[in-house]
Amino acid sequence: xxxxxxDNADANSQAQWIKPRNFLKGLKAGIxxxxxxxxxxIAFGLLAKxxxxxxxxxxxxxxxxxxxxxxFIGVNLIMAGVTYLEIVMTTFILNLRHLLMTASLxxxxxxxxxxxxxxxxxxxxxxETFTVASTQKEKVLHPAFILGLNFLAFAAWNVGTWIGVFxxxxxxxxxxxxxxxxxxxxxxxLLVPSLKNARPVQVIVLIAVVIxxxxxxxxxxFIDLSPGWNIIITTxxxxxxxxxLYPKNGxxxx
Numbered sequence: 001x002x003x004x005x006x007d008n009a010d011a012n013s014q015a016q017w018i019k020p021r022n023f024l025k026g027l028k029a030g031i032x033x034x035x036x037x038x039x040x041x042i043a044f045g046l047l048a049k050x051x052x053x054x055x056x057x058x059x060x061x062x063x064x065x066x067x068x069x070x071x072f073i074g075v076n077l078i079m080a081g082v083t084y085l086e087i088v089m090t091t092f093i094l095n096l097r098h099l100l101m102t103a104s105l106x107x108x109x110x111x112x113x114x115x116x117x118x119x120x121x122x123x124x125x126x127x128e129t130f131t132v133a134s135t136q137k138e139k140v141l142h143p144a145f146i147l148g149l150n151f152l153a154f155a156a157w158n159v160g161t162w163i164g165v166f167x168x169x170x171x172x173x174x175x176x177x178x179x180x181x182x183x184x185x186x187x188x189x190l191l192v193p194s195l196k197n198a199r200p201v202q203v204i205v206l207i208a209v210v211i212x213x214x215x216x217x218x219x220x221x222f223i224d225l226s227p228g229w230n231i232i233i234t235t236x237x238x239x240x241x242x243x244x245l246y247p248k249n250g251x252x253x254x
Contacts, residue, residue, distance in 0.1 A: 026148020029136075033128045033149070034156035040068060041157045045164020046171075048075045055165050062161040066123070066154055070094055093226075097235045098122075101130040104239075108133075108141045117143050124150025135201065200246045208238035 041062065048058040053075060061071050070091040077087045102122045109118070121143060125133075129149050133141060215230045225233075 020144075022142040022144035023148040026145040026150075027152050028148075029132050029145070030129065030149040030152035033126075033132060033153045036128065037068075037153055037156040038160040038163070041160025042164035044068065044071055044075075045161045046169070047072065049165055049169065051075055051079045053078065058165050059158075059161060062158050066157060067091070067095055067126070068157070093229065093232065096232050097127075098125060100235055100239055101125055101127075105130065105133055105141070105146070108139065109143055109146070110140060113143050117147075121146050121150065124154055126150075126153060129153050135198065200242065203245065204238055204242040207241050208234055211237050 044062070045058060048061070048071075049055075061074065065071055065074075073094065074087055074091060077090065082090075102125050105121075105125065106118065109121070124147070129146075132149055133146055136145075212230070212234045215225070215234055219225065219230075
C-alpha cells in the first residue's frame with residue numbers, strides 16, 4: 001500500500017542535505033583546483049589525441065574515471081600494448097590511496113549523511129579536493145560543501161579534456177609541454193597556506209617528505225618498487241604516524 005508519509009519523510013531527509021549556501025561555499029573553495037585542473041586536462045587530451053585514441057574514449061575516460069594520474073598512465077599502457085588486466089591492476093594500486101583519503105573525510109561528515117550521498121562524494125575525491133577539504137577549519141564538513149568542491153573540480157577536468165581533444169592541437173609545443181608542471185604548482189599552492197596555522201599538517205607533510213626521500217634514494221639499493229607502490233607505502237606510513245601523533249581529530253595532545 002502506498003504511503004505518502006514515507007515518501008515525504010524520505011524527501012525531507014534528503015532535502016536537509018541540499019544547502020545552496022554550503023554548495024556555493026564548496027564551489028568557491030574549489031576555484032584554485034579548477035584553475036589548476038584545466039591545463040592538466042588539456043595536456044591529457046593532447047597526449048591521448050596524439051596516440052590516436054578515439055575522441056569518445058578520451059572523453060569518457062575523464063567523465064567516468066576522473067583520475068588524472070591513472071588516465072595518463074592508462075593511455076601510455078594502452079599504447080604500449082599492455083593487457084587490460086595489467087592496466088586495471090596498475091591503476092588499482094595507484095589509486096589505493098583514495099581509500100585512505102575517503103576514510104579520513106568520512107570522519108568529518110555528519111553521521112546521518114545518506115549512503116547515496118557518501119557514494120557520490122567519494123567519486124569526486126582527488127588529491128587536490130582532499131587537500132582543500134581536509135584543511136578546512138570546520139571539524140564537521142557539510143556534504144553540500146564537499147559536493148560543490150568536487151563538482152567544480154570534475155567540471156573543470158572534463159572541460160579541459162574537451163579543449164585538449166578538440167581545440168588545443170594548434171597550440172605551440174612549448175605551451176603544450178609547460179602544462180605538465182601546472183598540477184605540481186597547484187598542489188603546492190593549495191598545501192602551503194594550510195601549513196601556516198596547522199602544526200599537525202606541517203609535521204605529517206615533513207614525515208611524508210622524509211619517507212618519500214628514503215623510498216626514492218635509499219630503498220632502490222635493496223629492493224626495486226614501482227612509483228605506485230612508493231606512493232602507497234609513503235601515504236600509509238605517514239598516515240599511520242599521523243594518527244599516532246594526533247589521535248583526536250588531528251589535534252595534538254596537550
